[in-house]
Amino acid sequence: MLAALLVMALGAVILGAALGYAAVRFRVEGDPLTEKIDAILPQTQCGQCGFPGCKPYATAIAKGEADINQCPPGGDEGIRKLADLLGREYKPLSAEHGVEKPKALAVIDEQRCIGCTLCIQACPVDAIVGAAKQMHTVVAVQCTGCELCVPVCPVDCIAMEPIAENITTWKWKYPVVTIKPVTTH
Amino acid sequence: MEVSGRDHQTRHHTLTMRLFDFNGGVKPDYQKEASTQTPIAVSPTPTFLVIPLHQSIGGTPRPLVSVDDRVLKGQRIGAADASISGDLSSAVHASTSGHVVAVEMRLMPHPSGLSALCVVIAPDGRDEWIERKPFDYRYHTRDETRDYLRDAGVVGLGGAVFPTHLKISSGKEDRLDTLIINGAECEPYITCDDALMKERADAIIQGVAILHDLLAAGQVLIGIEDNKPEAIAAMQAAVRARNPSDMEVIAVPTRYPAGGAKQLIRVLTGIEVPHGKRSTDYGVQCFNVGTAYAIHEAINLGQPLISRIVTVAGNVTTPRNYEVLVGTPMKTLLAQSQRLPDTDCLIMGGPMMGVALPSDEVPVVKATNCILAGSKKLFPPPPPEMPCIRCGECATVCPADLQPFELYWFSRAKIFGKAQEYHLFDCIECGCCSYVCPSHIPLVDYYRFAKSEIWAHESEKESADKARDHYEFRQLREERETQERSARLAAKAATSRTAAMAVPETPATENIPVSATGSATPAALIAAALERARAQQVHPKNTTDLTPAQQAEIAAIEARRTEIRTQAHPHLPLDD
Numbered sequence: 001m002l003a004a005l006l007v008m009a010l011g012a013v014i015l016g017a018a019l020g021y022a023a024v025r026f027r028v029e030g031d032p033l034t035e036k037i038d039a040i041l042p043q044t045q046c047g048q049c050g051f052p053g054c055k056p057y058a059t060a061i062a063k064g065e066a067d068i069n070q071c072p073p074g075g076d077e078g079i080r081k082l083a084d085l086l087g088r089e090y091k092p093l094s095a096e097h098g099v100e101k102p103k104a105l106a107v108i109d110e111q112r113c114i115g116c117t118l119c120i121q122a123c124p125v126d127a128i129v130g131a132a133k134q135m136h137t138v139v140a141v142q143c144t145g146c147e148l149c150v151p152v153c154p155v156d157c158i159a160m161e162p163i164a165e166n167i168t169t170w171k172w173k174y175p176v177v178t179i180k181p182v183t184t185h
Numbered sequence: 186m187e188v189s190g191r192d193h194q195t196r197h198h199t200l201t202m203r204l205f206d207f208n209g210g211v212k213p214d215y216q217k218e219a220s221t222q223t224p225i226a227v228s229p230t231p232t233f234l235v236i237p238l239h240q241s242i243g244g245t246p247r248p249l250v251s252v253d254d255r256v257l258k259g260q261r262i263g264a265a266d267a268s269i270s271g272d273l274s275s276a277v278h279a280s281t282s283g284h285v286v287a288v289e290m291r292l293m294p295h296p297s298g299l300s301a302l303c304v305v306i307a308p309d310g311r312d313e314w315i316e317r318k319p320f321d322y323r324y325h326t327r328d329e330t331r332d333y334l335r336d337a338g339v340v341g342l343g344g345a346v347f348p349t350h351l352k353i354s355s356g357k358e359d360r361l362d363t364l365i366i367n368g369a370e371c372e373p374y375i376t377c378d379d380a381l382m383k384e385r386a387d388a389i390i391q392g393v394a395i396l397h398d399l400l401a402a403g404q405v406l407i408g409i410e411d412n413k414p415e416a417i418a419a420m421q422a423a424v425r426a427r428n429p430s431d432m433e434v435i436a437v438p439t440r441y442p443a444g445g446a447k448q449l450i451r452v453l454t455g456i457e458v459p460h461g462k463r464s465t466d467y468g469v470q471c472f473n474v475g476t477a478y479a480i481h482e483a484i485n486l487g488q489p490l491i492s493r494i495v496t497v498a499g500n501v502t503t504p505r506n507y508e509v510l511v512g513t514p515m516k517t518l519l520a521q522s523q524r525l526p527d528t529d530c531l532i533m534g535g536p537m538m539g540v541a542l543p544s545d546e547v548p549v550v551k552a553t554n555c556i557l558a559g560s561k562k563l564f565p566p567p568p569p570e571m572p573c574i575r576c577g578e579c580a581t582v583c584p585a586d587l588q589p590f591e592l593y594w595f596s597r598a599k600i601f602g603k604a605q606e607y608h609l610f611d612c613i614e615c616g617c618c619s620y621v622c623p624s625h626i627p628l629v630d631y632y633r634f635a636k637s638e639i640w641a642h643e644s645e646k647e648s649a650d651k652a653r654d655h656y657e658f659r660q661l662r663e664e665r666e667t668q669e670r671s672a673r674l675a676a677k678a679a680t681s682r683t684a685a686m687a688v689p690e691t692p693a694t695e696n697i698p699v700s701a702t703g704s705a706t707p708a709a710l711i712a713a714a715l716e717r718a719r720a721q722q723v724h725p726k727n728t729t730d731l732t733p734a735q736q737a738e739i740a741a742i743e744a745r746r747t748e749i750r751t752q753a754h755p756h757l758p759l760d761d
Contacts, residue, residue, distance in 0.1 A: 043649040125655035
């Protein structure tokens with residue numbers, strides 16, 4: 001009787017120690033689900049979802065506070081991936097958060113720029129360089145096309161230019177020809 | 186495997202050497218005789234040369250010339266830009282002397298029909314060379330030789346245009362067991378390597394000797410398909426003339442795609458390079474015969490790569506090989522070979538792997554091994570695509586040992602992750618699977634689609650990761666700045682407070698009540714601040730120290746003002 005109790009107690013102690021050790025040794029930093037959602041989001045940091053960046057939106061989705069269809073730059077494909085990851089039903093992009101647009105780049109008309117630095121403060125990824133009363137310019141490779149710099153410019157010198165296809169970014173077309181019904185008038 | 190050779194030498198070599206075999210492959214109609222009847226012709230210099238800056242794998246070289254510059258033949262017009270693409274690019278040169286007419290976007294020999302930056306040169310007809318100096322690699326370091334080859338624009342001429350200098354490792358000495366020279370040229374219609382080997386075997390062997398030295402290779406195997414007996418004989422004569430004991434010309438069985446690098450390595454050495462490995466991991470490196478010739482020209486003659494042999498074949502009256510300056514518009518060549526009137530398409534490369542060209546205006550580039558004119562009769566449009574019947578014929582012929590039908594399903598369904606698991610990127614796009622498919626499915630089109638989608642996804646992912654880093658860094662910086670600002674403000678408030686405490690003799694701060702902790706109460710601080718502000722108030726200086734005359738004048742003015750006011754508004758009381 002006593003031996004059995006001792007064995008059980010010893011087992012409990014050993015297992016408890018092992019679990020305690022594992023909890024410390026293999027602790028998972030951060031929320032892996034948030035990380036996974038964040039990896040799907042396009043990192044435009046545009047705030048169109050109503051959150052101040054992709055990470056806050058990912059956190060909100062993980063907590064169930066936001067829906068999966070609030071990210072216009074991620075588009076249809078992004079929603080499908082999120083639905084896949086979270087095991088939810090696909091739903092079309094919510095209209096109040098915007099529409100999916102082709103990827104564009106902010107371009108500053110350097111003749112008209114007055115050097116007010118407002119766009120530099122608005123840019124979430126530090127893609128605009130310049131100083132007060134000096135001309136500003138966009139670092140094209142860093143620009144995510146979030147459009148946050150466009151409304152803040154007091155002289156409207158920032159335009160969004162769609163990225164043109166070139167030889168290196170050109171993609172082979174999908175070889176399947178879809179058959180569409182002919183609509184008669 | 187025994188292979189019949191034409192002369193005794195071939196038989197001797199092939200009998201002593203055991204050949205291996207690769208799986209799959211097809212035997213299409215070769216159609217090579219027509220263009221091999223006549224020797225290589227020199228194509229005429231066109232009115233304008235359009236030289237694309239981007240001709241190899243890697244970033245676009247930076248243009249070194251501008252409009253109206255005079256250039257000499259062999260002058261570098263585009264330099265590999267280390268700041269953009271690192272080492273991974275190769276230079277381009279003017280193919281003849283003349284003037285730069287434009288540096289602009291021109292249509293490229295690419296299936297997209299898009300344009301890229303080109304240097305347009307109007308030749309002056311003098312064909313004046315730059316100063317040509319041989320480069321003795323034995324007196325230079327390996328890095329210098331690499332840089333020389335990069336600046337001479339030497340790239341792989343087998344079709345992939347991989348910069349040759351990247352195949353020579355920079356740091357340590359290579360120790361290759363086997364150097365393979367690829368003269369197999371397995372695709373139908375293409376005969377440019379055949380013509381080069383027949384006519385310039387000695388120059389090729391000189392280039393091979395340089396590679397042999399540079400890479401410190403144990404043995405050199407030159408693989409040529411056995412449907413090119415004249416080329417095999419010429420190459421063997423050239424090897425015998427130089428008499429190296431470790432260099433062998435080997436006839437390999439004719440079967441498409443024996444000229445694929447991995448396939449030729451397997452046939453000659455029996456080494457099967459597995460997925461994710463390179464042939465150099467197994468001590469084998471492969472170069473095309475055209476590349477060896479270009480290396481000879483660059484190193485022994487000091488001539489950069491400005492021309493290549495191009496086969497013009499298909500729907501033309503006189504198919505043949507031309508030595509063409511890079512940048513020559515394709516229509517110049519097609520005019521030489523007299524394109525037939527019913528030509529309805531142009532293909533760069535062969536019928537198995539070639540790509541359709543958007544126009545005949547596009548220039549010949551370093552990758553152009555063949556220009557194939559097509560017609561409805563020659564290449565009838567494929568029958569309509571039918572559903573896959575899972576016959577497995579494609580898997581039987583796949584030389585890369587893949588499962589083409591699986592790749593097809595995953596590519597068609599856009600399940601790219603699965604396609605990659607089935608080693609989509611091991612596909613060499615040889616076209617054997619499409620060739621045998623009884624349902625006429627353009628399988629390679631699906632693989633090309635899937636590959637370019639995956640590349641686009643990867644580059645998108647990369648830029649998203651960069652954007653995340655930038656965003657997180659900005660968050661961090663903003664937080665730090667806020668902290669610094671509040672720390673600065675707190676420090677300032679503390680100093681002003683201690684300053685206010687430290688000057689009790691000021692009349693305004695005399696009676697500040699002090700709280701129990703020893704610091705002034707907020708109400709007392711406000712009172713003190715108000716007092717200080719009052720003390721600082723500026724009084725007008727022109728109302729003090731007035732002379733009696735001035736005071737009298739002021740009084741008179743005030744009296745007049747009162748009088749005027751009473752006259753203007755008699756009903757109003759005087760306001761002062």
